[in-house]
Amino acid sequence: MRTALVIGTGLIGTSIALALSARGVTVHLRDHDPEQVRTAAALGAGTDEPAAGPVDLAVIAVPPAHISASLAEAQRQGAARGYLDVGSVKGGPRRELSSLGCDLTSYLGTHPMAGREQSGPLAATADLFEGRPWVLTPTPETDTEVLNLALELVALCRAVPVVMDADAHDRAVALVSHTPQLLSSLVAARLETADETAVRLCGQGIRDVTRIAASDPRMWIDILAANPGPVADVLSAVAGDLEETVRALRALESADEAKRGDGAAGIEDVLRRGNTGRARVPGKHGQAPTAYETVAVLISDRPGELARIFADAGQAGVNIEDVRIEHATGQQAGHVQLMVEPKAAVVLAEALRARGWAIRQ
C-alpha cells in the first residue's frame, strides 16, 4: 500500500492516518469540517490536498449514521481501489449499503477494538491499535485484493486481525461490550438516590463494576442504536437469570427449610456460572487468563513511594504483571497490590520485606 484516503479525521481516522504516515504511506485527509482536517494534517497525519488519482485504500471513519453516504460518494468518485469502514456495528450497515446500491466487492466492513475516553484528532495517536483485535468481516463477494489491502493496513497499525461474520461480530460485541456497558450503568443508576451514608460504604467491588458507567452517553446512544436487536437479546437473557436470582433470594427468606435449600442452590448456580464465565475472559496480551498471585504492600501517600516499590521490585528481577492501588477511606495511606506470576510472589515479597516494606502476602 502506497496511498490512502482517510475520510473522517476524528480519533480513529486520525490515529489510522498517523500510523500509516509513520510507516511511509502517503495519506490524504478528508472531513466535512475543514478545521479538523487542518488539525490532523498539522499533527503529521497526512495532507489535506486531494489525491491526483485513485488511492490504494479509502478508510471511512465517519460517525455510524454517515457511513453509507460517505462510501457511496467515494465509490461514485472512484476514489480508491478498495474501501473499508471502521464502524462499531457491521451487519445492519452492510445491508443498508447493499440497498443503496454500493459496490460490495470493493468494500470490507471492519472494526478496530480500540478507543479512549477523549475524542477528536487531538486525542489521536499512532499506537492506538497496538496489540488490539481488529475485526474484518469479508464475504464471498469481497475482492481478495481488498481483503489483502485491509490486512496490510491492520499490520501497519500493529493490530491483530480477527476474521468474523458480520452478524456474529454484532452478537459478540453485544455480549462483551454493549451489555457490560448497560449493566454497569444500571448498577450505578441505583446510587443516584442512595443515602450519603450508604455511598460511604462503597468498596473496590462496586468501584470496578461501575467504572465504565462514567462513559459518554452520546457516543453510546449511537453505538446501541446501530445494534439494538443483539443487545436486547443478551439483556433479555440476563433479565431471565435476574428473575431467577430474585426468586432464589425470596426463597431464602422462607420459613420452610426445603425452600431455603432451593434458594441457596439457585444462588450458588449463578455464582458458579459467573466463576466459569469470568475464567474465560482473556488476560494480559490476550493469552489464556493466568491466575496471578498478589503481593500487597502498605504505602503512605507521599510522592516517590510507588517509585521506590517498583525500583525495589525491579532489582529483585520480578516482572509486575498488573497493579492495583487499594483505596482507603479517610486517611492518607493505602495498599498497592502487585500482581505477579505465582512462582515470583514469594521472591518479590521477601525482596520487598528485606528492603523494609510492610507486606501483606
Added chain:
Amino acid sequence: MRTALVIGTGLIGTSIALALSARGVTVHLRDHDPEQVRTAAALGAGTDEPAAGPVDLAVIAVPPAHISASLAEAQRQGAARGYLDVGSVKGGPRRELSSLGCDLTSYLGTHPMAGREQSGPLAATADLFEGRPWVLTPTPETDTEVLNLALELVALCRAVPVVMDADAHDRAVALVSHTPQLLSSLVAARLETADETAVRLCGQGIRDVTRIAASDPRMWIDILAANPGPVADVLSAVAGDLEETVRALRALESADEAKRGDGAAGIEDVLRRGNTGRARVPGKHGQAPTAYETVAVLISDRPGELARIFADAGQAGVNIEDVRIEHATGQQAGHVQLMVEPKAAVVLAEALRARGWAIRQ
C-alpha cells in the same frame, strides 16, 4: 481497653487480634478448631490460655450461622464486660439474638468493611482495617460503655467508625456490595457458552465489570442468605430498569421514527442516571471523587520498565494517584495509565517525554 477475647480465629478475628496485640492489649483466643487457635497464637495474635476473669471486650468473629450461639454462650459464662460481632449483616441476626434471650445492653453489632480473597488466620494482618469504614449499629438500649469500648477497638484497628441503624446498614450493603456482586456474576455467566471468537474481543470494560465474578461462591452464599430481602429489593428495582432498557432497544429497531426517538430517549436516561450514580462513588481515601487526568505511557514487557517510569515520575515530584495497566492482545507490550491531579498531568507528561518515554496524553 486492656484485655480482649477473640472468638473465631479466621481472617477477620485474627486480624483484629493482631492489631490489638500490637497496641498492647492482652488478647485471649478461642476457636472450635484448636489448630486455628495455635496458628493465630503463633502469629503473635494473642494467647490460647483462657482469661482469669471477665475481659473488657469480647469479639465474636465466627461464621454468620454461629454468631448467636457463640454470643449466648459467652454471655452465660460472663466472659466480658461488652460484646461485639463482626458479621456482614446486622438486622436479622439482632432480632435472632433478641428471640434467644441474649442480653442486648452489653452487645453491639458491627461490620468492618474489609476483607481479602484468602481466608483463615494465615491470611490475617494487623493492617487489614486501616482507613476502612467500620459500621457500628448501637440502639437506645446499648450500654454507652460498650459503645465506647467498640470505638476504642475501631481506633486501635485504625479503621473509620460509621454509626448506622442495623436495617439501614443491611439495605446499604445490599446496594453497594451484594447487588454489584450478583450483577457481575450475571454478566460473566453470559460468557459461559459464548463462542471463542467472541471471548477474544473482551476489552477492559468487561474485564472490570466481571472482576469480582471470580469470588468464592461459598462465602457469598452465606452473606446473601443472611440478607436476602434487601438484596432482592434492589435487584427487583434493577430488573425494572432492565425491562425498560430492553423495551427501549426494541423501539430502536422500529421502522417508525417517533418510536426510535422514544427508544433513544430511554437509553439516554439509563446512561445519564448511570453517570450521576457513578459520580457519587467515593474516590481514594473516601474523599469526594476527583477527576484525575490520565497520562498513558507505552511500555515493553521487560522487568524494570514500571520501576523506571515510577522513578522518573518521582523525580518530577508528581504523586501518582492511581495506576492501570492496559492490556494488549497478542503481543508483549502495553500502556500504563498513570492517574494524577489535573494540574500535574502536563508536568508529568513533559518529564517522562524528556526521559525518552512514548506518551499518549
